[in-house]
Amino acid sequence: MNRIDALFARLKSEDRRALMPFLTAGDPDLATTAALIPELARRGADVFEIGIPYSDPVADGPVIAASFHRALVQGVRVAHVFQTLRALRAEKDATVGETPMVAMVSYSIVNKIGVDGFLDDAAAAGLDGLIVPDLPVEESTPLAEKAGRRDLKLIQLITPATPRPRAAEIARLATGFIYYVSVAGTTGERKALPEDLKENVAWLRTQTELPICIGFGIGSPSQVRELAEVADGLIVGSALIRRLADAANRARADVVKEAGDFVGDLAAALRPGP
């Protein structure tokens, strides 16, 4: 069974929500990424969204765009990212072992490497799914079919700018889980989330059996707690990446601990209160 399906089945039986931190592979370097993943898993991360750095990420705000840039100037390449992930899976570290990992990757990269080659390598690296943020459903059928044959989920995004009939159609084509984008805009923390967010997610739930995870703009334990009412999972990106911005100049152990503490706080917010 795909690890994503297994995770959400288990969480459902436990009435829990998934915490899904986003990490840029290779920021500040791949060794730190490899240290962060097991630590964050230990501190309560249920799924990892691994950003493969891309030179022109138009869906990303300044924090993640800068993070991609830092990774790329380090010379991080897709093959190195896959090697790192494959090594983590091979470690049989009990915490990372069955934790699902999905790659967030631009179609520019997938297309250039070649769809089949990319998917083979992604599957071999132990990835469970892909988020391709610049591949709308109209363009995604060939990739979805090929990913499906390798038991990789192609996770689709639905946004506040998606009209409902279109959202229903996307939900029908999605696999793994649905990534509901909380705000119309780029990635980045927001103080306030749209007022109709919960209502929109509740409507989406009437259209699909798949788990719904909310991402974009979420950066605090209180936001996580609030959205846990309606979502099956919460994705936190920029708020975590911001804490890694000057990581290159600090001791790795401190960086990893600080990120772990933050994820621990988010995880605590998801646990049923006293």
Added chain:
Amino acid sequence: MPAPASTSSETPASRSIATGPDALGRFGAFGGRFVPETLMDSLNQLAEAYEEAKADPEFVRELEYYWRDYVGRPSPLYRAERLSKFAGGAEIYLKREDLNHTGAHKINNAIGQVMIARRMGKKRVIAETGAGQHGVATATACALFGLSCTIYMGEEDIRRQKLNVFNMRTMGATVVPVGSGSKTLRDACNEAFRDWMGSSRETHYTIGSVVGPHPFPLIVREFQSVIGREARAQVLEKAGRLPDAVVACVGGGSNAAGIFYPFINDADVELIGAEAGGRGGKPGDHAASLTQGAPGVLHGSYSYVLQDDDGQTQDVHSISAGLDYPGVGPEHAYWKDLGRVRYESVTDAEALDAYAAVARHEGILPALESSHALAQGFKEAARLGPGKILIVNLSGRGDKDAFEVARLRGEPIH
């Protein structure tokens, strides 16, 4: 814009090559929409609004009014005798887009798109710019129609095109410097897309070339085709026949698409695009996507791009800010693969020589972008030989480039 009924008969009825895009925005294999879901509904709405506008005689009439009385169209097709003698061969005609209001072809598209934005009830317009000509054209159209205007421009381009920055601000536009990446056109595009991700409900993104996701390559090509429709009618009138070749520079490819498209089914007319060959063939030294790149995805469409083998966009270089871009419009990719258009690369040095030659021999200061077309035009004129006719699209004037050319010559203007 679509030819009004009276002139559409000038283009051949056969649509064998002049087809597309299809419903997915594909020109053959190229084009499409590789953008975040957040933008898809806006693109669908834009495609719909464009189809409505183009079918609305009032919209067409108003656009033609502004093109004529405000832009100064039709632009002349000028027989450049001294330049022809200098080049030694075919007779060279210059399509004088440099004489348009704001000094380049960019205004043809900017007015059309801002009129669509207005029809769609958008209050704000954003655009990217490289050389600043599209930024100026968009700021101009926004001043004309009273819309708020924000222009994204790379810091390197702000430095080398400061006259245009000053003019945009004078017309009320906000110019936002982009300091990420290579600080040029590609980075300005990224920022404009990011803005639009969060603003598309009230904002129209006036893209400046035949690039980006569908329907932009279609809309921009249609608005710019006025260049080729005029040129075709003018050469028939002046020379009594079609030209042997048409040459244009290719950055994103809008002035080239605009002049080529109405000739695309005239099989005997050679079409030649001149890309920025920069200072050499090494990655990072040029911006020749069609002649040195490979198919890939950038800024929402599948076309020829300059990427490394991981799909990361490569740095590019051109002396000309308007050609300094690692991608190109998908319809050019289609024409290239069909063999309908031949693409060549022209170096910085060749462009500078052409700039000087046209100044000396015709008293015309061409834009550095257009100087690439002129340099290629000289080669084609010599190859074609006497008795042949060549049209070069003089896409813009060179006022904006005086500072940069002076600096390169070691005589900076302060």
